[in-house]
Amino acid sequence: MNVVRILPLFVLVATLSACAAKPARDSAPSAGTVVPATEAPVADAAPAPVVDDASASADATPVAGSPTPAAAAPPTVDADGDGTPDASEDDFAALYGSDGVSGGSAAAYDPWEPLNRRVHRFNVVVDNAVARPLAIAYTNVVPRFARTGVSNFFSNIRSPVTIVNQFLQGRPDDAWDTMGRFLMNSTLGIGGLFDPASKAMIANRKEDFGQTLGAWGWRPSRYVELPFFGPRTVRDVFGLAGDIPLSPIRQIEEDKVRIGLQGLQLVDARSQLLAADDIRSSAVDEYALVRDAWLQRRNYQIENDLRGKHARGNDDLDSPIPVDAMPMPQWGN
Secondary structure, three states: OOHHHHHHHHHHHHHHHHHHHOOOOOOOOOOOOOOOOOOOOOOOOOOOOOOOOOOOOHHHOOOOOOOOOOOOOOOOOOOOOOOOOOHHHHHHHHHHOOOOOOOOOOOOOOOOHHHHHHHHHHHHHHHHHHHHHHHHHHHHHOOHHHHHHHHHHHHHHOHHHHHHHHHHOOOHHHHHHHHHHHHHHHHOOOOOOOOHHHHOOOOOOOOOHHHHHHHOOOOOOOEEEEOOOEEEEHHHHHHHHHHHHHOOHHHOOOHHHHHHHHHHHHHHHHHOOHHHHHHHHHOOOHHHHHHHHHHHHHHHHHHHHOOOOOOOOOOOOOOOOOHHHOOOOOOOO
16 A cells, blocks of 8 residues: 555544543633633634533533533532432441442442341331440449440450451461450459450450451352341351350350340440440431441451451451340250
8 A cells, every 4th residue: 555645544543542542621621710712712723622521512512702611510429329429328428437438348239128127127126125225324324444344354255256267267376366365364354354465465356257258258248137136248147157156155054144144245235336326316317327337347347357467457346246145045955
């Protein structure tokens, strides 16, 4: 082919490539800026590149001396992807200081939402009638130092569950740290009522079998709310079954002692959530707020487990209600 014919073709392709690679809005005026008449394109100037914007209409081409159409304002972050931010997403950001989608949090997979909402309403009724009044009375009657000792005791007694799951996740260094923490608090801390291990700078980790399944690769899992247990995923339901044999409280054969400890543990756990009650009660969609917040926190716990020991952030110690806090039947009997 004649070189004279090919050369203009290459020049045309190079010119089009340069125009396509240049961002369309690089030279565009800012939103609301009026283009001075002296700088507006004249009639014989080359036409401006067409902006590929679905919201732009064909008759919106600016003429000399007319204002340039204002650029669309950036949309508010929409966690559920429906194009319209709702009040629950604003409540989520107010409660957790994020937009609900940052930090690697995926959209909630909630195909059982109608059933979950009914269970959630049941749990709210039980909470308002029993759990919350007991938690308020507990905080009003029991001094803070005593409540701290109770929290330390239940945190310490769940260490065997954490140790086994850390080994299962391939984290023997963390497991040995947790074992040393357990032995120190159980002896010097008088059965775990005090926490000398924290003063010794031993990390306080909390693990359960649901997190282990997540570390093994079971990441996305559909959301489900269980009666009394509250938010979970299907993965975490299987995790409950894995934690039952490891719970020291579950091994107590005397029903009165076991159920008494479980009841105290539930009241202690509920008292630590009183600070969030005002935000939850004022949410337009409290179910969506609780679901999205719980899933983001759970995803963080699992992702945090996968980091190296020195790159790992602080654990979120507000883990789900453990199986040893519920008066369930003794499956082994």
